[in-house]
Amino acid sequence: MDAIAFTLLGHSITWAQAAIGCAGTALLLLAATARAVWRIGQNRGLEAAVAAERAREMDDKVSEMNRAQAELSGRLQSMAEILASRQGDLARLMAERMDGLRQQVGAGLERNVQQTNENLGKLQERLAVIDAAQKNLTDLTSEVVTLKDVLANKQARGAYGQGRMEAIIKDGLPAAFYVFQPQLSNGRRPDCLITLPGDGRGLVIDAKFPLESFSLLREARGEDARKAAAQRVRGDVAVHVKDIAERYFLPGETQDIALLFVPSESIHADLHEHFDDVVQRAHRARIMIVSPSLLTMAIQLMQSLVRDARMREEARVIQTEVGRLLDDVRRLGERVDKLDGHFRQAQDDVAQIKTSAGKVTSRAERIAALEFEEPDRAPTLPGVIPMGRAAE
Template sequence: MNDIVLILGAHALTWGHLVAGMAASSLLLLTLVTVLLLRTRREKAVEAAVAEERAREMDDKVAELTRIQAEMTGRMRTMAEVFGSRQSDFVRVISERIDGLQHRVGQGLEASTRHQSENLSKLNERLAVIDVAQQNLSNLTGELVGLKDILSNKQSRGAYGQGRMEAIIRDGLPASAFAFQATLSNRTRPDCLVRLPGDARGLVIDAKFPLEGFTSFRDAKGEEARVRAAAKVRSDMLVHVKDIAEKYLIPGETQDIAMLFVPAESIYADLAEHFDDVIQKAHRARVVIVSPSLLTLAIQVMQALVRDARIREEARVIQVEVQKLLEDVGRLDNRVAKLDAHFRQAQEDVAQIRVSTEKITRRGERIETLEFEDDDATARAELLRLNGRDLRIVE
């Protein structure tokens, strides 16, 4: 037992040491097993208590669920009874709502149908208007083509300008203030001669405008062709301005200026933009170039002059009539004064008559009541006085 079995460093292990160590180890293991068994038993007891507690809680929960189920069953039965009692009301309300909805839907459909019908009728009317406008555009296109043909012909173009100028003048002035194709002392016949009030001289308006040069100027493609067309425009315009100044500016017979009518605003705009020198030379030659709008403005000014002159003439007539009226009023005042004197005289006569009638009335009343004077001589004298005689003369 004391034999050495193992040497560990400075210690030597014998068989007795090994046996003692093994016994201690066995005792330790036995202690550990006992402790584990006790712990396991305690855990099982705890688990059993927990399981029992859980079982008791489960029974309580099952009882609570049973109670809740019974309550739910009662509530469901009550709800079924309520739903059963109100089902007829619900069906009735739903029926009324459906009927109202159908009525509103019917009215909406009817209104929509009526609105659509109105829209269709308006659309048809607008289509008719569009057809009329299209027809007017077609007619206008034809008129523009005709106008182009007119402007391409010199004689027709002159007639067109003459007609437009005459329309403007006829619309603005009375017939006595103008004359077309009037003959002057030098046997020339201007297109229009306007007579201004208070002046015996007439204002000449010429409507023969040279358009060929402007057509070439607008249709010119290159710079050289444009320069040649501009030169032709200047030449034609200056020649025409010179003819107007020589033919129609007659001292003492016509005004100091004459008007050259341009039948289109676009032509006048081109003339003012590209040929300002021609306009200035025309002004120096006492020839004013006017477009339709400028001629209309000038005619309005002339119309105002004619109206003022007519107003002055009418004012003189009114003054004469007022003077005559004042004379008539004076005579009427004299006659009224005489009539008033007659009325006053008649009033005085009527007053005296009233005095006499009052006296007669009083005398008659006294006679009716037999109230005579005491003295017969006095009554006789009064009677004679009333007859217009004196008592002493009678005696």
């Protein structure tokens, strides 16, 4: 064993030394191998612990995501229910307001139409009365009264003329526009006083025409008798015209013109044919000599004035009602515009709510679609040496 096995760097190595060196080297190798195996086992345990921790963290994150998703789903469902309830309330409120507005508009229009129909009905009734009176006056114009119809008694003739005049006036004018035998401020009483709309002064009509001279003129047989009768006619008519002018022309109370009624068409024609100077004198005194037909025409003209005044009054009433109807329609338009504005505001709010709900839904979908991939290498924990470096 003491024999020299070999020489190393000038030293002689025996077989015993070589065997001891080999055994030490083998022990060192075994120790290194054991340490390496121990480190490998320790690293594997750490990796298992890290993997378990990562799995636990992943489970916690998934649970948190599931909880958040459930909470978000609940909120979305609650928001959808609230939106549905609000939409139903809005629709019900709009329906109630539209029903109320429709009822108010319908009631207003129905009331205005009813009032307009009533006014038109009254207008038609008055026009029918006027047409009937006009027909009666037209029938009266066809009648011609001669001297044979004049009674012999003077009072009877006056009553006849008064009655004829009253019949014509009563058939042509409403009772509110005339009065018979009124008393003027000077104490005189004309046969009739007519007051027209728009003028407070009355129009005097006198029916006391002198007929005796005309009777004498008709009965005269000689030229002298006729001349005398004609002269009497001129004198009687002139005196009567003067009496009317002096008695019935009152400033501010009566018109500056008066009517002298002749109850016979034939006498009126003879007067204008043979006594033109008398007619002209009456005209200069502002007195018109009228026959039954002319009085009828004058009354018809007055009737037209009265009817026009009534029509203007009714037209003002209708115009007032139409103005009120236009105001109602204008207010209706304003309320419809306001309601339209409310509708548009509600639509804008609903559109904004839908936009917000869409954003929330898209974000929830993106969160639900997230995928967590494992990294290529596990993170290195502090104080742990990687396996490659340990091998080195």
